[in-house]
Amino acid sequence: MPSDPDHRETADPALRRGGPLAGVVVLDVTRVVAGPFCAMILADMGATVIKIENPKDPDYTRTFPPMVDTGENEVSAFYAQYNRNKLGVSLDLRSAEGKDLFRKLVRKADILIENFRPGVLDKLGLGYDDLRLENPRLVYAGISGFGRSGPNSKRPGYDNSGQATGGLWSMNGYPGQPPVRVGTIIGDLSASLYAAIGILAALREAERTGAGQVVDISQQDAVLSLTESAVVRYTVDKEIASPLGNDHPFVRPYGQFPCADGYVFFGGYTDKFWAITCALFGEPGMATDPRIDTMEKRFDPEVSKTIVTPLLERWFSRHTKAELEAMAGDDVPLSAIKSIDEVIADPHIQARGMIVDVPVGGRDVPMLGLPIKLSGAKPAPHAPAPALGEHNVAVLRGLLGLDDTALAALGDKGVI
Structure with missing residues (x-):
């Protein structure tokens, strides 16, 4: 069950989406891709995902190309792809009022996703140990470069950090040549996928027992899990995987x-x-x-x-x-x-719904669809990624019951 049995009824109907996760409330305190992609998956499946950004320092992928010209400004299609179907709230979590509002939102939420370095939210008094006092059922997902435990847990990490330290980079490329990174942000993407799996498992446990927990996802761990037989080839035969180009270690022709x-x-x-x-x-x-x-x-x-x-x-x-x-x-x-243009035009890709139209800057932009196909889910139009703070009123009034006077005061103080 949700943390607040009545929050589905008290929430503004505009905040709810249809789909298998309808009624599940997610607080998305992430930026870039490792985290936003995870939250996007949940949003695509019907969860009410509230993306929370610092009003003075929003997600900087809002400036990432390609940009769509609206005539008045430019909107990032990169940002839109990973933040569609979400609601946007601007909230300064360093301010006392911002922390108070955040805790109130946590009481209404089922899931929180963050991708700060471990310990950052704890210093703000908003870590898991603090938030579970507000909501014992909360599923708290933390995505980071190296996870929440171990000697390297506090190190900063990016996708390339995961590829480098998870072994994948050393295996990619051609024999006799320097290793080559995988040509996509596989560390960010795989960490998001594992986070989504862990979140749904933890949510099922919370529904069954009433107890939430931490879902701890490391980009390094996620990348290591993608190295196929490299670990057992070493532990059994002491063979160190190396770049093979387009060849398989032993299967031929392949x-x-x-x-x-x-x-x-x-x-x-x-x-x-x-x-x-x-x-x-x-x-x-x-x-x-x-x-x-x-x-x-x-x-x-x-x-x-x-x-x-x-x-x-x-x-x-x-x-x-x-x-x-x-x-x-x-x-x-x-x-x-x-090539990617051939993939987009592929009739099979089209038939599978893997290219979907999402509103960006006043026009539909084709972008990646969701690979998860559920027979009981009906396809629904995608909502655009939110402007910064676009849904402050809808969320803070609809979920928390704030009136116009309170909302105006928060805006004047720069809290939202």
Whole structure:
């Protein structure tokens, strides 16, 4: 149950969204991506997410490109992508009045998400030990570079910190070349995903027992969990994972191959898929060639380099990406390596609802949809990311019952 059994009824109807998490109130005290993305997932699934920003120091991704020109100002589509469907409240948590309002909001909330360095909110008297006195059912999620425990917990961290210290950076790139970071903020994104999972588990526990808890998420931990077999390869065989480019540590053929107009991924390494592929390209006899007639033989690096790869490159070079995908169909794991414009135009991506329209600066901007598909959830239009403090009145009046005089006084003091 929510922390306040009546808060769903007392809240302004405008503050509530439909969906599987309808009625769940989330305080989002995060900025950039590790945190905002987590809260966005919950908002997309129907939670009432209240993004709280310092009125004098708001989330600086509001200035991140690309910018949409409204005619009067510019609005960040980057910010909009990770803060859609949220309500915006500006609140100075360093002021006594701001802290008091925040505690009152905590009493109405089910979940709080923050991504400060561990200890920052404690110094303000707003850490978990303080807030659980206000709301014993509160699920408190903290996302940080290195987590809330351990010798490095107080270190500052960014996505690249997680990639560097979680092992992923050292594994990425090409053999004999310096390591290359993964080409997206995988530390921020994976930490947000794990936080969402942990939050929903803790929320279920709070509903069952009435007791909240801390969900402690480290970017380093999140990245380490993405290193596939690297840990056991070392603990069992003392093999240190190193950059392999587009190759797999032992599975072959399984990687990138050139074709007439670009590159494809081909993963037909099993005997079944190999036989289908050989027949597909008019050389069925290659499936029984004694040099490459078993998966184990094709896994051999030298056999792969001298026989299998040249054969595939000869076959693929005659066709475009689209032709190869059409030939492979549902029979062989072969996929075009697509640029982002090709991905956005992909009919399958469109059919899956992975590109959605979100209002930004007065017009709809296509952006990432939610990968979680629930059969019982009906798609709903997305609300725009809030302007700074846009919903101060709706939230503070609707949830806390403040009148116009109190709201005006808070504004005059710079608290909101």
